[in-house]
Amino acid sequence: xxxxxxxxxxxxxxxxxxxxIECRSLDFQATTMFWYRQFPKQxxxxxxxxxxGSKATxxxxxxxxxxxxxxxxxxxxxxxVTSAHPEDSSFYICSAPTGTGFQExxxxxxxxxxxxx
Amino acid sequence: GENVEQHPxxxxxQEGDSAVIKCTYSDSASNYFPxxxxxxxxxxxxxxxxxxNVGEKKDQRIAVTLNKTAKHFSLHITExxxxxxxxxxxxxxxxxxxxxxxSGTQLTVLP
Numbered sequence: 001x002x003x004x005x006x007x008x009x010x011x012x013x014x015x016x017x018x019x020x021i022e023c024r025s026l027d028f029q030a031t032t033m034f035w036y037r038q039f040p041k042q043x044x045x046x047x048x049x050x051x052x053g054s055k056a057t058x059x060x061x062x063x064x065x066x067x068x069x070x071x072x073x074x075x076x077x078x079x080x081v082t083s084a085h086p087e088d089s090s091f092y093i094c095s096a097p098t099g100t101g102f103q104e105x106x107x108x109x110x111x112x113x114x115x116x117x
Numbered sequence: 118g119e120n121v122e123q124h125p126x127x128x129x130x131q132e133g134d135s136a137v138i139k140c141t142y143s144d145s146a147s148n149y150f151p152x153x154x155x156x157x158x159x160x161x162x163x164x165x166x167x168x169x170n171v172g173e174k175k176d177q178r179i180a181v182t183l184n185k186t187a188k189h190f191s192l193h194i195t196e197x198x199x200x201x202x203x204x205x206x207x208x209x210x211x212x213x214x215x216x217x218x219x220s221g222t223q224l225t226v227l228p
Contacts, residue, residue, distance in 0.1 A: 032214065034214075034215055034216070042220075042221075043206060043218045043219065043220050043221050044161065044206065044216075044218045045218075046215050046216070046217070049213075049215055091158075093160060093161070095216070097214055104149070104214070105151075105163065105166070106151070106163075106214075106216060107163075108160040108161050108162075109160060110159070110160045111158075111159070111160050113158070
């Protein structure tokens with residue numbers, strides 16, 4: 001199947017700093033990517049939809065000024081957690097759909113575990 | 118928006134028995150229903166999916182059924198093995214392509 005990578009896999013930062021997470025589609029182009037957040041023992045919650053060449057669409061309750069998304073190319077979307085705080089500690093996972101219509105499937109990146117001290 | 122409910126939250130079965138996980142969704146426009154298996158600390162892995170144009174799909178020991186009228190779909194795992202132990206998530210999506218996940222089921226297969 002298609003491959004989606006994420007970097008870094010794990011990051012520890014101090015409160016108040018910013019952290020950038022990259023999501024790449026390695027063998028296909030993705031005009032749309034999705035960012036999810038997963039707290040321990042909980043489900044995946046959609047944060048935002050990343051659109052190549054245009055602004056991201058954020059879900060209700062997600063602060064767009066805190067979670068900056070940039071989809072600069074057809075294979076790369078970045079999520080920057082600005083002024084991170086301990087409550088932002090979570091597992092961040094991106095996904096990218098490939099195929100069209102009834103053949104479309106979403107592939108997930110390996111996730112980035114963020115710990116804010 | 119879409120709302121997906123999943124039951125049960127935990128499920129323990131003896132090795133070799135079957136396991137069934139059920140989900141309901143709210144948006145009648147949803148047309149894609151994947152199931153993911155997630156092991157601790159890892160990404161969700163797609164194990165089977167079904168689209169609204171079919172009612173049932175099977176892949177070896179795994180099957181999924183969809184009832185569009187009732188807006189529910191189910192995952193069936195037969196001849197369970199210890200390596201099937203994981204958290205399973207159902208999800209639904211429509212034209213917007215984003216996935217709405219259920220709350221997850223912790224499946225434990227006892228040897």
